[in-house]
Amino acid sequence: MKKRILLSRKKGLLFVVGAALVFMAGCTVKKVKSEKSVDTTDKQIVYQTKKxxxxxxxxxxxxxxxxxxxxxxxxxxxxxxxxxxxxxxxxxxxxxxxxxxxxxxxxxxxxxxxxxxxxxxxxxxxxxxxxxxxxxxxxxxxxxxxxxxxxxxxxxxxxxxxxxAQEINSSKDVGDWIRQEIVKDRDFVRLGSAGVSKMGKNLPVLDIHHGDAEGKPIIVLMTRQHPPEVTGFFAFQHFLKAIVDQSELSTQFLNSYRVLAFPILNPDGVDLGHWRHNANGIDLNRDWSKYRQPEIKNAVTYITKASKKDKGGIVLGLDFHSTYEDVFYTNVKREGTTLPNFIDDWFEILERDIKGYMVNEAAANSTMPVSKGWFLYGQNATGITYEIGDHTPRDRIAEIGATSAKAMMQVLLKE
Incomplete structure (x- = not known):
């Protein structure tokens, strides 16, 4: 399998698990230290005048x-x-x-x-x-x-x-999509909340599995940390729809695994029309260390509580974004993790099942507190930043999103 390695790396990180513990919402969660610390304390923002x-x-x-x-x-x-x-x-x-x-x-x-x-x-x-x-x-x-x-x-x-600049999908639009396209009458899709944002907007989470959650390995999906990055959100939509489509593959997968999906992690920034930050003026994908921002603090707490309560380990995290071209940002460190062969096996199926497709991978152990490093060094799990190009055609996004979900399910069912 051929894969290009990008010379410029947009998001990377090298994390080690810190000894400090913080008590949040009745759940103890580990802080994760980053090699390059990023200050995620609140910063003043300038609101546009509505007019x-x-x-x-x-x-x-x-x-x-x-x-x-x-x-x-x-x-x-x-x-x-x-x-x-x-x-x-x-x-x-x-x-x-x-x-x-x-x-x-x-x-x-x-x-x-x-x-x-x-x-x-x-x-x-x-x-x-x-x-x-x-x-x-x-x-x-x-x-x-x-x-x-x-x-x-x-x-x-x-x-x-x-x-x-990009199609607008407000927090209301996302909520409507969740209820109309994902939850519907599917009793195995449970719509909950991870809490609220700085401005009190809901942080929806979908808990997806068949039967009892006890002991099921957990896959975490998330998107919209950065407001304008909607092509990543489109891929997330098709990815999630494939997981809940009630096919034989989907049914087998959800009998064995549990999916926690966060469709909009930055509803304030989305609705405020921000270029990148939340309502506190912070890049949320630099807060996966000390959890100073409510959106990341609440998401981390929810994931940690679910894992501990039902004794299901976190094995994979996919964070959907957008950039100038399609690319998967991966971690180099894989040996000794829960899924050491997942990435290579997953990419092989993508190149096989998508006509004319070549995976564009940029592998690096990151140095900043972003989500893919939190999964690796905080959870010993596979973490991937899943990027779709700003101007990738919608039909191509649909194909990549759905095929990558099916490929993920196929690989994990062989584990």
Whole structure:
């Protein structure tokens, strides 16, 4: 099997289990030390002002008054151009500007929108448009790259259209999807809560297994630590749907294993339209060490309590994200873990069952407190950061997500 190893590593870590213990919500959980400590104490953020901007002389409105919006200011430059300002919630932050706004016009109107970001930040995401409930990628010919930044040409109507860096899936959208597509009438899918976020939003968790949970090895799935990374969320959706599809494979798997799935770990950041952080201005995927943020503290507590209560070891953790291209970030250390051969066996099936697919793997023992290291050095389990490219086609995401779930089940049933 051929696999590429990336030279640049986005997320890595080398963890050792610390001796310190912390008592949380009636459960004792281990802190995990990282080689490179990251300060995850609260940092001040700047909230965008929720507002609908009216430009009377050209009959155009622009708004950020909806969940998932990101628009920090708007002003008219000339009779056909509106300048839009987009700023991050705080800094330092990764250089991936997120934007989302709605716009409409009294009469059919062609308008140019000039995007402006703070100095040092460049445009990343192709703009998407939602009209009448349907998302499409805007034609590249309508996005003009100038020396002052991107200029987006739009044909406006009375019907509002949402323009965003990535498709918006708010905490409400995710909750609706969970109930309609995953829970349904499946009695083996138990919808619970790991607690609440900084702003009091629910942290849903799905506990999935047939029969008694006692002694069943645990697989943990999670996504949306970083708000705009929705292609990873799409892969998570197809992955989870394959697990609960009640096929012969799914039934056999859930007779032997237990899945704990966290569909939205950062609901505050998602709904606030943050570029990366939670409501405390922190990257949650740097808090898997001291658990200073409520979202990670609650998730770790829930996982630990479930494992201890039912005597089921944590064997695998998959954390779904998005980046510039499809890639699996893995740990080099495998010998002596609960599933030393899982990664190679899993990747072999993916390359066999997905036409024209070659696994893109970047293996490194990480140095920062991220989730894949928490699984390895905190649980002696396999931890993988499962990344989907920003612009990977939706049908390809569906294929990769579903096939990788089936492959995981096949490999684990042979263990």
């Amino acid at each position: 609908t901007y009216e430009f009377k002389d050209i009959g155009v409105w622009v708004s950020n008054e909806f969940d998932g919006a990101r628009l920090n200011g708007a002003y008219q430059l000339n009779d056909s151009t509106i300048t839009l300002q987009f700023y991050p919630e705080n800094t330092p932050i990764n250089k991936s500007p997120y934007y989302a706004f709605q716009t409409w016009s009294e009469v059919p109107n062609k308008v140019y929108f000039a995007f402006t970001y703070p100095e040092g930040f460049d445009h990343r995401y192709k703009p998407k448009r939602k009209i009448n409930g349907e998302w499409t990628v805007i034609d590249s010919l309508d996005l003009i790259h100038t020396e002052n930044g991107p200029l987006l040409k739009l044909e406006l109507q009375k019907e509002p259209q949402t323009i965003a």
